[in-house]
Amino acid sequence: MSVKLRFAPSPTGLIHVGNIRTALMNSLFCRKHGGTFLLRLDDTDEERSTEEFSQAIQEDLTWLGLTYDEVFKQSERYVRYNKIRDELIAKGLLYPCYETPEELERKRKRLLARGKPPIYDRSALALTEEQRKSYDDAGQKPHWRFKLTHEMIEFTDLIRGEVAIDAATVSDPVLIRADGSYLYTLCSVIDDADYKITHIIRGEDHVTNTAVQVQIFKAIGAEVPKFAHHPLLTDDKGEKLSKRIGGLSVRSLREKGLEPQTILSYLARIGTSDPVEPHKMLKDIVGGFDISRISHSPARFVTHDMENLNSQIVASYDFSEIEIRLKKHAPEADAKFWNGVKFNLKYFSDVAEWYHIIFGNPENIAIPEDKDYLTLALSELQKLDWSTDVWKIWTNTLKATSGRNGKKLFMPLRQALTGMSHGPEMEVIIYLLGSEKIIQRMENAIDSL
Ligand code: GLU
Numbered sequence: 001m002s003v004k005l006r007f008a009p010s011p012t013g014l015i016h017v018g019n020i021r022t023a024l025m026n027s028l029f030c031r032k033h034g035g036t037f038l039l040r041l042d043d044t045d046e047e048r049s050t051e052e053f054s055q056a057i058q059e060d061l062t063w064l065g066l067t068y069d070e071v072f073k074q075s076e077r078y079v080r081y082n083k084i085r086d087e088l089i090a091k092g093l094l095y096p097c098y099e100t101p102e103e104l105e106r107k108r109k110r111l112l113a114r115g116k117p118p119i120y121d122r123s124a125l126a127l128t129e130e131q132r133k134s135y136d137d138a139g140q141k142p143h144w145r146f147k148l149t150h151e152m153i154e155f156t157d158l159i160r161g162e163v164a165i166d167a168a169t170v171s172d173p174v175l176i177r178a179d180g181s182y183l184y185t186l187c188s189v190i191d192d193a194d195y196k197i198t199h200i201i202r203g204e205d206h207v208t209n210t211a212v213q214v215q216i217f218k219a220i221g222a223e224v225p226k227f228a229h230h231p232l233l234t235d236d237k238g239e240k241l242s243k244r245i246g247g248l249s250v251r252s253l254r255e256k257g258l259e260p261q262t263i264l265s266y267l268a269r270i271g272t273s274d275p276v277e278p279h280k281m282l283k284d285i286v287g288g289f290d291i292s293r294i295s296h297s298p299a300r301f302v303t304h305d306m307e308n309l310n311s312q313i314v315a316s317y318d319f320s321e322i323e324i325r326l327k328k329h330a331p332e333a334d335a336k337f338w339n340g341v342k343f344n345l346k347y348f349s350d351v352a353e354w355y356h357i358i359f360g361n362p363e364n365i366a367i368p369e370d371k372d373y374l375t376l377a378l379s380e381l382q383k384l385d386w387s388t389d390v391w392k393i394w395t396n397t398l399k400a401t402s403g404r405n406g407k408k409l410f411m412p413l414r415q416a417l418t419g420m421s422h423g424p425e426m427e428v429i430i431y432l433l434g435s436e437k438i439i440q441r442m443e444n445a446i447d448s449l
Helices: 018-033 051-066 078-090 101-113 129-137 182-193 204-219 241-248 250-256 260-269 282-288 301-315 319-329 335-344 347-359 366-384 390-402 406-418 425-447
Strands: 005-007 036-041 070-073 095-096 143-146 152-157 161-167 174-176 199-203 227-232
Touching: 005 199, 018 036, 018 227, 018 241, 018 250, 018 260, 018 282, 036 051, 051 250, 070 425, 078 095, 078 143, 078 182, 095 174, 143 204, 152 204, 161 204, 161 227, 174 182, 174 282, 182 204, 199 204, 204 227, 227 241, 241 250, 250 260, 260 282, 260 301, 301 335, 319 335, 335 347, 335 425, 347 390, 347 425, 366 390, 366 406, 366 425, 390 406, 390 425, 406 425
Parallel strands: 005 036, 036 070, 199 227
Antiparallel strands: 095 143, 143 174, 152 161
């Protein structure tokens, strides 16, 4: 069977890591089974949906490398939705309700006060033709609810296993607002049916929604797709991520300097029993993806872990892969330079700093107490044969002649040569700088004291 999946964000904001995790699972499942992948923009809430967000979502997906075969907007399909709406009304499955939001809220509170679940009491179903007419004549616009069949709704969830929800414990869902606009629930079912979507993977906050949709699929005579509901993301303390989600938009992670591969590698594996590993290619992530390995407990999203993974992704690039990109930050950079510094970059753009340190004039941070030591170090250095293992011989000699060891022995040399207190191994620095620059920098450091 060929599979067809979709990612269906609402263009009411930027997409964030939570959305991307859902998109990724759908995309991975799709690729693994050689299927078709659609992007659907759920934009029936015309007040909150914007063209800018639709564009931004597509740009973000493209930047991430999450490609899709087709894209469409729900707002293009009103004619179709209206047709199904009329059919459901004719079948008595969609009924008009005239309660105001305040009335509904009062009913809700009353039920809760009596310790009852706040399920809609269906009083609109009991309205007579005359009563409806008098509301209509008074210009009161109804919202429309789908009449659930009160029975057990059962489906097999690819992550959660057998799910059974008693429809009597759920309010008849509103499918059309009083202003005539559609809620995504009905449109989603019509689209999934028309586009022959075979699998729907989404967050577990949609489980009840799915139960309702299963009945709508049946009501419109469509085949019910397979569902999988994944646990949601939490932060490292187990709190819902939604509070801080603004800072976790794909846009902001991109601006911060994260590689798309980092985001995908990380999101593909958190909340599964598989280790988080750096993958440069989506196809490598696809290979290890197995929906049955998604855990039933929430996935922890830890920004720090993702940043660590970013360093690994950056370090995994060969010079040939990033040569063009590298030249933007470091015009004269060569493979020797890249291989020397690549393990010390949190973000790719950090390479500019190391470029300046190796090829430019880094700031001098030598301290006066080290003046004699650096003078000794320079004179020992000038005696060395550069064809040998300079760093080892230099520091061994200095250990014997200065009596220093450990940090006191190494740090002044690192600082004099790089203007930094951390960085690549000193052997690498020595190799990248070469004798001339090293002697020059030692002289400058001594002169500055
Ligand atoms: N637009 C819906 C949402 O973002 C889609 C849910 C679904 O996948 O069906 O929540």
